[in-house]
Amino acid sequence: MINKKKLDDLSPYKTETTKCKVRLSSNELPFEFPTEIIYEALRQVDETKIRLYPDPEAKRLKEAIADFIGVPEENILLGNGSDELIYYISLVIGEKGVFIPVPTFPMYLISTKVAGRKPFEVYLDPHFDIDVERTKSVLGEVDLAFFSYPNNPTGNLFSKEKINFIREKGIFIAVDEAYYNYAGDTFINEALKREDTVVLRTLSKIGMSGLRVGVLIGVKEIIREIEKIRLPFNISAVSQVIATYLLCRAKDYIKCMVDKVIEERERLEKEMSRIKGVEVFKSKANFILFRTPFPADVVHKELIKEDVLVRDVSYMPLLERCLRVSVGKPEDNDFFLEKLRIVLERL
Numbered sequence: 644m645i646n647k648k649k650l651d652d653l654s655p656y657k658t659e660t661t662k663c664k665v666r667l668s669s670n671e672l673p674f675e676f677p678t679e680i681i682y683e684a685l686r687q688v689d690e691t692k693i694r695l696y697p698d699p700e701a702k703r704l705k706e707a708i709a710d711f712i713g714v715p716e717e718n719i720l721l722g723n724g725s726d727e728l729i730y731y732i733s734l735v736i737g738e739k740g741v742f743i744p745v746p747t748f749p750m751y752l753i754s755t756k757v758a759g760r761k762p763f764e765v766y767l768d769p770h771f772d773i774d775v776e777r778t779k780s781v782l783g784e785v786d787l788a789f790f791s792y793p794n795n796p797t798g799n800l801f802s803k804e805k806i807n808f809i810r811e812k813g814i815f816i817a818v819d820e821a822y823y824n825y826a827g828d829t830f831i832n833e834a835l836k837r838e839d840t841v842v843l844r845t846l847s848k849i850g851m852s853g854l855r856v857g858v859l860i861g862v863k864e865i866i867r868e869i870e871k872i873r874l875p876f877n878i879s880a881v882s883q884v885i886a887t888y889l890l891c892r893a894k895d896y897i898k899c900m901v902d903k904v905i906e907e908r909e910r911l912e913k914e915m916s917r918i919k920g921v922e923v924f925k926s927k928a929n930f931i932l933f934r935t936p937f938p939a940d941v942v943h944k945e946l947i948k949e950d951v952l953v954r955d956v957s958y959m960p961l962l963e964r965c966l967r968v969s970v971g972k973p974e975d976n977d978f979f980l981e982k983l984r985i986v987l988e989r990l
């Protein structure tokens with residue numbers, strides 16, 4: 644029998660699948676890799692024996708990632724996307740409640756519940772930073788905290804001092820740096836030294852969402868423990884080959900495309916804040932949170948009619964009338980800006 648008691652409090656992870664000419668809803672890198680690089684990656688896939696199980700340790704990929712990030716291989720554990728690693732953390736780190744600042748990435752709450760633990764969702768302050776006063780009241784109940792750094796969907800970095808304050812209370816911190824490449828600030832040095840800190844990274848936001856590769860960085864002792872629950876063969880042979888090749892061959896290209904997105908983010912922020920009625924929240928990621936005077940579901944629907952897909956995040960606490968737009972290619976950003984102006988004038 645299905646354990647209804649366990650599942651009644653959950654619902655499937657929601658994502659945007661509506662077809663639109665310009666899709667700016669999933670925070671992917673908007674640029675393709677050059678064709679010759681893709682062809683070479685596919686040639687290597689052709690040589691891969693998919694009849695066989697993949698390397699369970701994903702050794703070559705781990706080497707490539709260690710080199711790309713600049714950390715020793717022994718401090719890395721790979722997941723099928725960082726989503727899988729968020730599950731692992733919820734399952735084995737601590738046993739009390741879990742501290743989740745909200746609004747944030749929904750997987751922290753889902754995995755906390757799946758692990759049978761009690762979530763302590765604490766609202767952020769008006770600047771979307773950690774609210775220390777509210778936080779103090781739950782610290783005795785929790786022994787694990789998730790921080791999206793920068794935070795999805797608000798786009799800001801929480802204050803490092805406030806995160807450290809929470810850790811000083813004996814709480815293990817999982818710092819999710821999915822958008823690190825767009826922000827540049829990191830807890831990696833702590834994660835390499837301390838037993839109460841891990842960092843998560845992903846290849847999803849730098850051009851490889853389809854490959855599903857997430858990275859957990861921590862001290863050897865933690866990696867060794869989490870290894871015990873890692874599903875065998877969690878990174879497919881095809882993902883291993885392609886990601887290894889792209890990280891080695893296209894490192895400079897990735898850096899260049901990330902810089903381009905950062906440049907576009909600054910432009911988009913400026914242009915959006917010039918539109919009457921639009922409130923723009925400064926972002927350190929590859930997306931921008933904004934508020935309009937109208938209900939977000941209406942703006943969302945009207946934008947779809949204009950062939951633009953963004954994310955309606957107004958269902959989250961503190962985000963009334965808010966939407967999130969991913970930074971796209973210059974021409975897609977222009978298309979979005981034009982349609983946003985049209986829609987807001989019409990409403």
Ligand code: PMP
Pocket residue numbers: 669670723724725726727748791792794795819821844845846847852855856857
């Ligand atoms: N963490 C954050 C903060 C995210 O926004 C996302 C994706 N939207 C993820 C993790 C999941 O990344 P992955 O594709 O590696 O599972």
